[in-house]
Amino acid sequence: MKEEVQNPAFAYIAGRIDKMLVPTLLYILANEPAHGYGLIQMVNESGFSEIEADPATIYRNLRRMEEDGLVISQWETENNGPARRAYQLSREGHQALDYCVQLINDKVIRMQAFLEQYQREVKKIE
Amino acid sequence: MSNQQTLKILHAGALRKPVVECAKLLDEARPGLDIQLDSCGSRACARQVREGKVVDILALADPMLFDELLGPEYVDKYYIFANDQIVLAYNEFSRGSGEIDAKNWFDILLREEVTFGRSNQHLDPCGYRTLMVWQLAEQYYGRPGLFGQLDQRCRGDLIYPKSYDLASDVLVGKLDYAFEYLCVANQFGLRNLMLPEKINLSNPAHADYYKQSTVSLQGRNSGEMITIPGAPIEFAIAIPKNAENPALAKDFLDLMLSKKGQQILEDCGLIPY
Numbered sequence: 001m002k003e004e005v006q007n008p009a010f011a012y013i014a015g016r017i018d019k020m021l022v023p024t025l026l027y028i029l030a031n032e033p034a035h036g037y038g039l040i041q042m043v044n045e046s047g048f049s050e051i052e053a054d055p056a057t058i059y060r061n062l063r064r065m066e067e068d069g070l071v072i073s074q075w076e077t078e079n080n081g082p083a084r085r086a087y088q089l090s091r092e093g094h095q096a097l098d099y100c101v102q103l104i105n106d107k108v109i110r111m112q113a114f115l116e117q118y119q120r121e122v123k124k125i126e
Numbered sequence: 127m128s129n130q131q132t133l134k135i136l137h138a139g140a141l142r143k144p145v146v147e148c149a150k151l152l153d154e155a156r157p158g159l160d161i162q163l164d165s166c167g168s169r170a171c172a173r174q175v176r177e178g179k180v181v182d183i184l185a186l187a188d189p190m191l192f193d194e195l196l197g198p199e200y201v202d203k204y205y206i207f208a209n210d211q212i213v214l215a216y217n218e219f220s221r222g223s224g225e226i227d228a229k230n231w232f233d234i235l236l237r238e239e240v241t242f243g244r245s246n247q248h249l250d251p252c253g254y255r256t257l258m259v260w261q262l263a264e265q266y267y268g269r270p271g272l273f274g275q276l277d278q279r280c281r282g283d284l285i286y287p288k289s290y291d292l293a294s295d296v297l298v299g300k301l302d303y304a305f306e307y308l309c310v311a312n313q314f315g316l317r318n319l320m321l322p323e324k325i326n327l328s329n330p331a332h333a334d335y336y337k338q339s340t341v342s343l344q345g346r347n348s349g350e351m352i353t354i355p356g357a358p359i360e361f362a363i364a365i366p367k368n369a370e371n372p373a374l375a376k377d378f379l380d381l382m383l384s385k386k387g388q389q390i391l392e393d394c395g396l397i398p399y
Contacts, residue, residue, distance in 0.1 A: 037330045038330075040330045040331055041330050041333070053331060054323065054331075055329060056397050080203050081202075081204075082205075083206065
């Protein structure tokens with residue numbers, strides 16, 4: 001039996017898991033903190049997201065993730081020159097990424113079962 | 127001796143509305159402040175500071191200007207806080223507006239009876255970004271010579287010192303179309319045609335594509351020319367090193383970068399970072 005999902009952010013993620021944008025953002029940020037500009041480039045290069053990573057979409061999602069406590073942002077102010085807002089994953093964010101992986105795994109298992117049944121019953125391949 | 131209650135802000139014309147809104151909020155929180163706002167094209171803003179104008183806040187439409195014209199003597203740190211895109215702004219009476227779309231805009235602009243403007247690339251980043259859009263459009267639409275045709279039609283009085291004045295003239299019908307930031311078109315309530323992402327300089331995912339376009343500009347010193355490549359449109363803000371009231375400036379900067387500031391920027395059509 002699945003663990004009951006308490007965090008409302010998790011329900012939001014579950015409703016949009018097919019688009020893969022939030023899991024991709026969480027995954028990238030689990031590796032290292034990043035700013036929005038770089039995240040847009042990395043999301044597009046990853047090929048994981050079904051949604052085109054335009055700036056409005058990425059920043060809207062990052063703001064929502066911050067409100068939900070999944071990421072923490074702060075301005076990089078240590079050095080001279082250009083400062084950007086950098087995002088890093090919170091403890092909740094790591095839990096959300098684990099939850100995404102669980103959802104994706106479940107989906108992969110169901111899709112694999114579908115493909116096997118299709119091969120067996122429609123294509124008659126054993 | 128400087129007045130501790132005076133805050134001097136010099137900003138890109140495109141940032142007028144968000145700067146005014148943040149200034150109002152600061153004024154409400156700190157009654158009695160004297161907030162002095164001044165605006166022009168961002169390159170012109172940077173040059174004014176180089177020529178001795180003293181301000182507490184400098185907000186520009188291209189972060190590159192801080193390095194190119196102001197650092198390290200005048201500014202050593204700046205905050206890149208928002209993103210935007212170039213659109214084609216027009217009004218309900220603009221000639222050809224009933225049929226214009228992302229596939230035919232250049233053909234409409236090249237009609238003899240249609241007028242369109244841009245801002246001066248030496249004064250305003252929107253000007254050099256417009257020239258970049260035209261270069262990218264030539265390649266994107268497979269129309270050799272398009273840049274030259276648009277450039278030939280947009281000369282003299284059709285080149286404005288700043289994009290804000292350009293929008294004003296579209297609003298009153300002196301111009302049919304203008305190449306503008308989306309935030310400026312929104313601030314004036316103008317209609318706008320969104321251009322394809324590969325040419326509108328909005329998306330960091332296309333940064334390498336944008337780099338193919340280049341524009342030559344007057345450099346830091348008289349007679350010097352520099353060539354700059356296309357890049358995603360970003361806005362940046364700083365407290366110059368010679369600010370007379372850095373503490374008050376810090377309060378304003380913090381407000382611009384705060385959640386409240388983000389909301390104001392978004393309401394004005396910018397994408398806040």
